[in-house]
Structures are given as structure tokens and as C-alpha cells.
Amino acid sequence: MTRAWVLHVDLDQFIAAVEVLRRPELAGRPLVVGGRGDPTERGVVSTASYEARAFGVGSGMPLRTAARKCPEAVFLPVDAPEYEAASSKVMDTLRSFEVVVEVLGWDEAFLAVETDDPEGFASRVQQAVLEATGLHCSVGIGDNKLRAKIATEFGKPQGMFRLTEENWYAVMADRPTDALWGIGRKTAKRLAGLGIMTVGELASTDPHRLAAELGPTMGPWYRRLARGVDPSRVEGTPWVARSHSRESTFQQDLTDWTQVEDEVRRLARQVTEDIRREDRPAVRVAVKVRFAPFDTHTRSLTLEHSTSDAETIGRAAVELVNRFERTRAIRLLGVRAEMVPPDKAGA
């Protein structure tokens, strides 16, 4: 019988795999892509190949640490345009199935599929992606987006897994709460403080207690996650950004305020280009400062009039950075522009 399914397609070690495509001699070697590809610099791992993961290297890890764990790894710089191009090919392939496709980033998408054989469909998707791009993917099959997304992990690499209302608790009940999509380290710790360790325990916690402890929106939402409930639909309409930002971490902390202002102006120019490209004037500007060693603060302001003028945005950014004390060394600067909301832009 034909039923509605959600498929979550996730490319395996996407960034590393794209690098191997253009440099086949790297196949089978531990490969780490991150920063500028120099493991002595400040930067983190974007993606490690499975060979590198065997040494304990993983996403988000400082490059220096990765080099210590796996000295023989090949380190490569992040090449965003290359990954975007590969990603477009993948997404076009998914759309060729004439189903609703919701893109979640470079290497992930949800598909809304009506079929009596979701595994067969998933298999055809994997085959098509491999033929079109040379890339392998895993597929999560679910009765909603949340379950499909979580299912993918159990199918990796190059496989598939079905997770629905029927097997949800059998698969998930004893897993830690941060196995859920939306619960991270901090919330898992807060829940542990309430004696809630597993998905099963979270699912059966009194919702009023969760609301009281974690907020009226988030508390009940976490409980719904634990029950595998997700009413959201697969959205085919292209995603529209609400803000754009540029930031950079300096290899050496900045101590000269003239240089700080120059960098803020440079970032503001980049952000202005980004929003002009989309023809979306800014309504609000924010500046982010990370002081050494790592404490991070933001200052923001609402503009009197929305604008795409580089000069105005630059002046606002400099004014914001000057609200910070000038005596501390700065590790990172960032500038963000919030745009006119799309629904108010026209229509």
C-alpha cells in the first residue's frame, strides 16, 4: 500500500569525499579538511575521512589536536566553492525524482515520497547520486522528518535504516537524550541534573515539570522530540536567509585598536556585498568580539532606515565595536546584518 514517507539523504564524509574525487591518489588515506589546511594554525576540522576518524579525529576538533592524533593525515584547506558545486549536482539529482526536496545544507536533504517500497526508492536515490557525482550517501527512512533524520546515523555508511512509530522506542528508549536532533551537550546536562538520562525517560516525564524547568516552549518541545513526534512538513520552497555574517579568527590576537576598526570595516564591506547580491537591505547590524582567551560578546543596533549602503553599515559596525573596552586582546571579530524580513519585502 502506498504511504507517505520522509527520506533523509546524507552524503558520507561529504567534504573529504569531494576532495578525493579530484585527487584520487588520496583514496584510502587519512584525510582532514579544515581551516587553511595548516595544522599549526588556529582552525578546526570540517570533515575527517573515515580513515582519519579511526584515529579519533572528528568534526569540530582543533586542527592541532587532529595532527597530534593522526600525524600521517593529509591536511587540506576548506574549498567552499568546490563543495557548493558538488552539492548542486547532488540536489539536482534528488530533484530529478520529481518529489518535494528540502535542502538542509551542503550535504543533506529531506525528500517527501509516496511509495509502497521506501527502501527500493532509497536504493534508486543512492544509485543515481553515485552515478551523477561519484559520491556515496546514506538514507534515513521515517514517517516524519525527525525520525528520518535520526535514522540516517544507523545507516551510515552507504546504507539505509527505517525508523518509525513502530520501532521508535525499541531503537531509541535507552539512548542518551543528546541522540535527539535538537538536544546538545548543554541541554543533555541540564536534563541529567533533573535525573533524566535517556530518551525513554524524557518521553515519560511530566510535561508541566519540563515546562517549569526548561521553559514553556522548549520543555514540551523536548518531550515531543523524545516521543519522535514532528508535525513539520518537508518544505520545497527555497530557503531565504534572515541574516548574513562574516567573521574571522586572527592567527595572532589583535591589540592595536586601529587595526580592530580596520578589520571591522573590512568585514562590514563583505557583509554589505553579501546582502547587495540578494538585494536585501539591512535593518539591523551586530558586531561580535571574542576576547582572548575565548569570551565572546555581541553588540547590536537597529538602523533608523533599512539600507544597503556600505558606508552606513560600516559606520554602524565601527560604532558598535567601540562600545567595547579597548584594553583586551581580540581573537575574533564578526559583523552580521539582519535583513528586511522576506514576507515584508514585497508581495
Next chain:
DNA sequence: TCTGGGGTCCTAGGACCC
């Protein structure tokens, strides 16, 4: 483990208005 860069959404306090 000395911790990137680009995003989203929620919370909470204060201002301000009626």
C-alpha cells in the same frame, strides 16, 4: 580537545506606551 564560520531560534529584562 586551547576551541572555525555561517546560520536559526528562544529567553529574559528593560523601555515605552496605553
Next chain:
DNA sequence: TCTGGGGTCCTAGGACCC
């Protein structure tokens, strides 16, 4: 005047995701 209650906007921070 020693004192209300609701709504909305602004701002800073925090958590999470890829």
C-alpha cells in the same frame, strides 16, 4: 501618588545545527 497590567520593541546571551 509608592502604585496595575498588557503589548511590543530593543538588546544581549545562549543553545543548537551543519
